[in-house]
Amino acid sequence: MNVPVTRTADAGTRPWDDLLAADELAYRTSEPARPARTAPLPSSLQPAFRAALRRRGISALYTHQAETYAAARRGANVIVTTGTASGKTLAFNLPVLDALTADRRARALYLYPTKALAQDQARALAALAVPAVRAAIYDGDTPREQRRQIRGWASLVLTNPDMLHVGVLPRHDLWAEFLHNLRFVVVDEAHVYRGVFGSHVANVLRRLRRLARLYGAQPRFLLASATIANAGQLARELTGEEAAVVDEDGAPRCARTIAFWNPPLLDPELGLRASPLGEASRLLAELARRGVRTICFAKSRRSAELIHRFACGRLEPATAARLAPYRAGYTPQQRREIERRLMAGELLGVTCTDALELGIDVGELDCAISVGFPGTVASLRQQWGRAGRREHGLAVLVASDDALDQYFMREPSALLERRVEAAILDHANPRVLDGHVAAAAYEAPLGDEDASTLGPEALERAPHVPELRRTGRGWVWAGRQAPAARVPLRSASADPFLVVDASSGDVLGLAERERAYSTVHEGAVYLHLGRQYLVRELDEEARRALVEPFEGDWYTQAKKDTQTSIEETLRVERRLGLELAFGRVSVSEQVVGYQKKAVADGATLDTVALDLPPTSFSTEALWFVPRPHQLEGLETMPLLVSSLHAAEHALIALLPLWAICDRWDIGGLSTNLHPDTSAPTVFVYDGHAGGVGIAERGFEQFEGWVADTARLLAGCPCERGCPSCVQSPKCGNLNELLDKAGALTLLRRMLAS
Numbered sequence: 191m192n193v194p195v196t197r198t199a200d201a202g203t204r205p206w207d208d209l210l211a212a213d214e215l216a217y218r219t220s221e222p223a224r225p226a227r228t229a230p231l232p233s234s235l236q237p238a239f240r241a242a243l244r245r246r247g248i249s250a251l252y253t254h255q256a257e258t259y260a261a262a263r264r265g266a267n268v269i270v271t272t273g274t275a276s277g278k279t280l281a282f283n284l285p286v287l288d289a290l291t292a293d294r295r296a297r298a299l300y301l302y303p304t305k306a307l308a309q310d311q312a313r314a315l316a317a318l319a320v321p322a323v324r325a326a327i328y329d330g331d332t333p334r335e336q337r338r339q340i341r342g343w344a345s346l347v348l349t350n351p352d353m354l355h356v357g358v359l360p361r362h363d364l365w366a367e368f369l370h371n372l373r374f375v376v377v378d379e380a381h382v383y384r385g386v387f388g389s390h391v392a393n394v395l396r397r398l399r400r401l402a403r404l405y406g407a408q409p410r411f412l413l414a415s416a417t418i419a420n421a422g423q424l425a426r427e428l429t430g431e432e433a434a435v436v437d438e439d440g441a442p443r444c445a446r447t448i449a450f451w452n453p454p455l456l457d458p459e460l461g462l463r464a465s466p467l468g469e470a471s472r473l474l475a476e477l478a479r480r481g482v483r484t485i486c487f488a489k490s491r492r493s494a495e496l497i498h499r500f501a502c503g504r505l506e507p508a509t510a511a512r513l514a515p516y517r518a519g520y521t522p523q524q525r526r527e528i529e530r531r532l533m534a535g536e537l538l539g540v541t542c543t544d545a546l547e548l549g550i551d552v553g554e555l556d557c558a559i560s561v562g563f564p565g566t567v568a569s570l571r572q573q574w575g576r577a578g579r580r581e582h583g584l585a586v587l588v589a590s591d592d593a594l595d596q597y598f599m600r601e602p603s604a605l606l607e608r609r610v611e612a613a614i615l616d617h618a619n620p621r622v623l624d625g626h627v628a629a630a631a632y633e634a635p636l637g638d639e640d641a642s643t644l645g646p647e648a649l650e651r652a653p654h655v656p657e658l659r660r661t662g663r664g665w666v667w668a669g670r671q672a673p674a675a676r677v678p679l680r681s682a683s684a685d686p687f688l689v690v691d692a693s694s695g696d697v698l699g700l701a702e703r704e705r706a707y708s709t710v711h712e713g714a715v716y717l718h719l720g721r722q723y724l725v726r727e728l729d730e731e732a733r734r735a736l737v738e739p740f741e742g743d744w745y746t747q748a749k750k751d752t753q754t755s756i757e758e759t760l761r762v763e764r765r766l767g768l769e770l771a772f773g774r775v776s777v778s779e780q781v782v783g784y785q786k787k788a789v790a791d792g793a794t795l796d797t798v799a800l801d802l803p804p805t806s807f808s809t810e811a812l813w814f815v816p817r818p819h820q821l822e823g824l825e826t827m828p829l830l831v832s833s834l835h836a837a838e839h840a841l842i843a844l845l846p847l848w849a850i851c852d853r854w855d856i857g858g859l860s861t862n863l864h865p866d867t868s869a870p871t872v873f874v875y876d877g878h879a880g881g882v883g884i885a886e887r888g889f890e891q892f893e894g895w896v897a898d899t900a901r902l903l904a905g906c907p908c909e910r911g912c913p914s915c916v917q918s919p920k921c922g923n924l925n926e927l928l929d930k931a932g933a934l935t936l937l938r939r940m941l942a943s
């Protein structure tokens with residue numbers, strides 16, 4: 191059932207009008223064009239820099255660029271969060287390049303989350319050709335013999351947080367000149383630094399501030415982020431300092447039609463829908479036929495390839511030849527070639543995984559199709575931002591059967607009118623912090639005066655960090671090797687499993703110890719950057735999972751027994767007629783087997799038993815105990831546990847609306863009788879050891895979150911629960927014991943309390 195289609199004024203006819211006149215269109219609206227707001231080039235700019243800008247045809251600024259420059263000139267830290275392609279790069283380049291032009295000794299450090307993005311930025315800086323600026327990349331690929339030269343010569347160093355963490359800070363003596371003259375630190379793509387990774391990077395930046403201060407410098411931080419709800423807070427949590435927020439976008443924008451596209455419901459009882467890949471390929475083919483330049487984002491490489499293949503199959507060969515997939519692993523030259531062909535109009539359609547959204551630089555497209563909600567409103571907006579650069583554009587969301595996608599199809603305002611989610615991190619999570627306290631003590635003895643840069647929590651943790659010794663100079667490192675190398679930034683546990691591609695020897699990623707058994711057990715299908723791998727072996731001794739590329743049409747789902755125990759209750763409040771608690775819990779899990787499931791329809795192909803040891807970790811959780819009157823009529827078993835379990839799943843599916851996280855970052859448990867509460871209880875916990883603030887955000891936003899969840903259940907057209915409401919792809923009980931009606935009854939009673 192689709193909501194009524196609203197047709198707002200859409201002046202003129204568009205090449206896609208007939209295409210959108212279909213039953214699959216769940217919602218349509220449009221965003222108006224916005225004229226540019228500009229400001230003159232500031233008179234205080236260095237003449238040489240101003241001349242370089244003019245040579246590039248830049249004779250005026252957008253207002254947000256001028257504002258960023260002015261705030262930085264005042265000595266403020268700044269976070270700029272304006273739309274995709276609004277010229278954020280020039281915004282932070284202005285004060286930095288101006289300062290480097292004015293003072294030959296001044297230095298700047300640019301941080302990018304990936305090497306590829308640092309390379310893109312280095313190219314952009316080279317193109318700007320500011321005479322006094324000497325930019326160089328310093329990362330794991332930089333040849334040893336060049337490193338020394340770069341440290342001495344470059345005035346602007348581009349690197350990534352990992353290199354800063356293990357390569358630069360522990361050897362700060364080699365960087366003494368650079369740190370002494372460090373004026374600016376640029377943190378681009380700052381919204382990427384959230385969750386565990388963000389919590390680590392926040393500590394790395396604090397260590398950088400501390401060392402800079404030891405060398406007599408106090409660099410300013412300039413951050414750029416996709417639009418998010420809490421930009422000022424993100425800047426403060428990442429750097430430990432206040433920052434001015436620049437969020438009024440002065441860049442012009444073309445009008446844009448937005449379409450929500452829901453694949454037809456094939457089986458209302460089971461909630462089964464037609465494939466979003468098929469629908470996306472149909473749209474892509476039809477748009478190509480109309481000469482509309484389109485980029486299509488899919489969640490995995492396999493999906494992207496299927497969409498490309500299906501679309502080609504629908505087209506005459508001459509048009510099909512003008513579609514191309516865009517893959518990870520292309521060299522920069524191949525990427526530039528595809529981008530050039532798109533801009534020249536030789537290519538009409540490109541299909542890629544959403545992992546590539548950061549690295550693709552295409553200017554002038556007409557349409558962007560997102561196949562499946564990419565997880566955050568910020569990424570969706572970033573994908574849609576590619577549509578309509580020259581003239582009226584089209585942005586499409588094709589829904590998958592995931593609960594969040596289907597919720598948006600019925601409640602478009604939940605997506606379009608909501609402020610973009612908050613990026614959450616917690617630098618003081620002891621699981622993250624301790625490694626950095628050790629690293630900081632290795633870098634220089636740690637004393638009370640460091641509380642102002644590292645944060646008071648770091649000093650509080652120092653006595654608890656093994657291998658630190660108290661001396662007259664402060665806490666010093668008494669271990670052997672530099673501790674930073676043992677602290678991976680993308681994991682909350684100190685000794686994660688390496689995931690290694692046995693066919694190439696490449697390390698694909700890390701699996702936290704607590705999660706390894708459920709994600710990289712033998713026989714698991716592992717997804718990395720949109721590619722599938724099959725786990726051949728989990729070597730516990732070597733802490734290594736050996737995987738190989740995999741082309742099969744199934745995925746795997748682990749079956750596990752989970753238990754929680756409450757370690758400490760930190761907050762209890764009366765909310766929605768019941769006792770809502772937040773605190774620390776210990777979660778123990780034992781993976782007991784897994785199921786192979788068909789990609790096409792989710793059918794179970796096989797069940798395999800596993801013999802793996804239990805693991806446990808401590809994290810943050812919220813939990814609630816429904817009151818007896820809220821459970822009236824649901825008290826019998828198994829209805830009681832099924833109702834709680836279904837409510838837990840639906841709540842977890844919608845928590846990403848309130849906190850930037852993935853449903854895979856959240857765990858849950860529901861029980862008819864919990865030993866610590868002696869009552870029926872639902873737990874929702876942070877899936878990362880120590881917790882990064884996700885459960886706390888759920889605690890704070892409980893009422894709105896529960897209301898969203900009740901709407902999700904009430905609106906789903908299925909009869910008894912389906913993947914679009916109460917079923918979860920990560921359920922350790924393989925989606926057994928779920929009662930949608932019971933869950934809805936409970937949530938409604940809570941909301942009525």
Ligand SMILES: [Zn+2]
Pocket residue numbers: 461906907908909910911912913914915916
């Ligand atoms: Zn349903």
Ligand SMILES: [Zn+2]
Pocket residue numbers: 835839918920921922923924925
């Ligand atoms: Zn479950």
